[in-house]
Amino acid sequence: MDADVIIIGGGLAGLVASNEIVRAGKRVLLVEQENAANLGGQAFWSFGGIFMVDTPMQRRLRVRDSFELAWQDWQGSAGWDRLEGDHPEDEWAQKWGRAYVEFAAGDKRPWLQEQGVRFTPLVGWAERGGLTARGHGNSVPRFHVPWGTGTGISEPFADKAREAAASGLVRFAFRHRVDGLVFDGDQVTGVHGTVLAPDTARRGAPSSRDAVGAFEFHAQAVVIASGGIGGNHEQVRKWWPARLGTPPRRMIKGVPEHVDGRMLDIATEQGVRLVNRDRMWHYTEGLQNWNPIWPDHAIRILPGPSSVWLDARGRRLPAPGLPGYDTLGTLKILRTTPDIVDYDYSWFILDQSIIKKEFALSGSEQNPDLTNRDLTLLLKSRLGRSAPGPVEDFKAHGEDFVVADTLDELVAGMNALTGDGLLDREDIEHIIRARDNEMANPFSKDAQTIGIQNSRRFLGDRLFRTVKPHRILDPAHGPLIAVRLWIVTRKTLGGIQNDLSGRALGMGGTPIPGLFAAGEAAGFGGGGAHGYNALEGTFLGGCIFTGRTVGRTLAASL
Numbered sequence: 001m002d003a004d005v006i007i008i009g010g011g012l013a014g015l016v017a018s019n020e021i022v023r024a025g026k027r028v029l030l031v032e033q034e035n036a037a038n039l040g041g042q043a044f045w046s047f048g049g050i051f052m053v054d055t056p057m058q059r060r061l062r063v064r065d066s067f068e069l070a071w072q073d074w075q076g077s078a079g080w081d082r083l084e085g086d087h088p089e090d091e092w093a094q095k096w097g098r099a100y101v102e103f104a105a106g107d108k109r110p111w112l113q114e115q116g117v118r119f120t121p122l123v124g125w126a127e128r129g130g131l132t133a134r135g136h137g138n139s140v141p142r143f144h145v146p147w148g149t150g151t152g153i154s155e156p157f158a159d160k161a162r163e164a165a166a167s168g169l170v171r172f173a174f175r176h177r178v179d180g181l182v183f184d185g186d187q188v189t190g191v192h193g194t195v196l197a198p199d200t201a202r203r204g205a206p207s208s209r210d211a212v213g214a215f216e217f218h219a220q221a222v223v224i225a226s227g228g229i230g231g232n233h234e235q236v237r238k239w240w241p242a243r244l245g246t247p248p249r250r251m252i253k254g255v256p257e258h259v260d261g262r263m264l265d266i267a268t269e270q271g272v273r274l275v276n277r278d279r280m281w282h283y284t285e286g287l288q289n290w291n292p293i294w295p296d297h298a299i300r301i302l303p304g305p306s307s308v309w310l311d312a313r314g315r316r317l318p319a320p321g322l323p324g325y326d327t328l329g330t331l332k333i334l335r336t337t338p339d340i341v342d343y344d345y346s347w348f349i350l351d352q353s354i355i356k357k358e359f360a361l362s363g364s365e366q367n368p369d370l371t372n373r374d375l376t377l378l379l380k381s382r383l384g385r386s387a388p389g390p391v392e393d394f395k396a397h398g399e400d401f402v403v404a405d406t407l408d409e410l411v412a413g414m415n416a417l418t419g420d421g422l423l424d425r426e427d428i429e430h431i432i433r434a435r436d437n438e439m440a441n442p443f444s445k446d447a448q449t450i451g452i453q454n455s456r457r458f459l460g461d462r463l464f465r466t467v468k469p470h471r472i473l474d475p476a477h478g479p480l481i482a483v484r485l486w487i488v489t490r491k492t493l494g495g496i497q498n499d500l501s502g503r504a505l506g507m508g509g510t511p512i513p514g515l516f517a518a519g520e521a522a523g524f525g526g527g528g529a530h531g532y533n534a535l536e537g538t539f540l541g542g543c544i545f546t547g548r549t550v551g552r553t554l555a556a557s558l
Helices: 012-023 041-045 056-060 067-078 091-104 108-114 149-167 233-239 262-269 327-336 352-358 375-383 389-397 407-418 425-440 447-457 459-464 539-557
Strands: 003-008 028-032 119-124 143-146 170-174 176-184 187-196 211-224 280-288 298-303 308-310 345-351 359-361 401-404 480-492 503-505 511-517
Touching: 003 012, 003 187, 012 028, 012 041, 012 149, 012 539, 028 176, 028 211, 041 149, 056 119, 067 091, 091 539, 108 539, 119 459, 143 149, 149 170, 149 539, 176 211, 176 262, 211 539, 233 280, 280 327, 298 480, 308 425, 345 352, 345 407, 352 359, 352 480, 359 389, 389 401, 401 407, 407 425, 407 480, 425 447, 447 459, 511 539
Parallel strands: 003 028, 003 211, 028 170, 187 511, 211 511
Antiparallel strands: 119 143, 176 187, 187 211, 280 298, 280 480, 298 359, 308 345, 345 480, 401 480, 503 511
């Protein structure tokens, strides 16, 4: 045998599993199609937010949370409805969802701290939901921000793998692309594939697919931790669900193009059961990166609640199409409304006061203060007179931004940017003035205004994320800003069905001996632990939880 365990994929889930296996003195062979620069996978690029429940950080900010409230929110968001038949698609997904919320409310924070992860005092209120108590969304802030952003999550585990490699317990097989599983009878005993030509491309950049050889590796067990389909728009369109309308003709990528879902198709061709493949997670607040690393490189805005959201024809989106509330609910509005489905973009309208306090950009490279653990820069960038430097860079250089002193100039610039001529200045003025009229007192019938007021009651948002209510057309808060928004492909919510020990299931619903699955490839547990929606901060957490579970199962059983 080449190792005790072969792990396919060098992302967060695979690294966490490797760490647990190595701690038991077992040998791991980590097979990864990209080069060593990409160790840590997509977690490295992320903002790094982690969903946790009833933490000291929440309590310091006067947030009262509990497992019961979090589980209510999770169930309302997941909406699991595939529970009939002999082997329901949501059977294990629901169990994994419950186990994950227990983890988030239990030993998740202390365990992560033991692994070297450190958290800032910041807790964000992400994915605020569909405006009903038992529906989708977070009832309270739960988005915990680590020092180092995504690197603060991925690098402690990557460092452990590098240390284990130095001691001989981990072996890396970079530039090795898996083409299939090896079986001995009904047991998985290894993998085979193609050796790719050496490539020194920087992290995230496209790499060569030139073949220079073949390989076959053998072990007692194999773990599929190869990620999802977000970088492969052909796959995204193939599995795009009718409930979300028509997929856009143009989308941009929140992950590198090597996140192609290739291993998922290989697995299902070899008898592994994949479920809920029509469940996916794509953001609606995407920007074309003015300084891209991979093709169609997207950066997502993490918005505060105050920008006005318009469709391509200049109409205000109805609730729950509010900034920061309901990602897929907004996507559905944009892709099922008949007279806008031919347009792949929407708009934010805001002002300098809003962008300064309410715009954050997803990505480790877009948050140098947090990524570099620079407290002085953090205070300067988050509480300073200007927006954070990366946001100002996008405003200055990004092709999706229009900045103007007057509404006439702003709307003219928006029409010039798209060339569609769809926007009417008078209509947009009526929308903005109606919104501004709601700012005059603490009472309102407008759902967005009520949300702004609610956000200001949370100390964290009042300090860092929600600007004091004001009129957008007040020149004192100018200039005016319009931002064209695209759909960003990101996460796969369905995947390989596995049981609560992480064993991958076959078409008949029984475990395949020797085969395990973790992370996004497993739909973050059971082939769909999130159900139809996610509460944010749950993707990295899902990689961690499934990787830890699989690693511990193998450490105890081999």
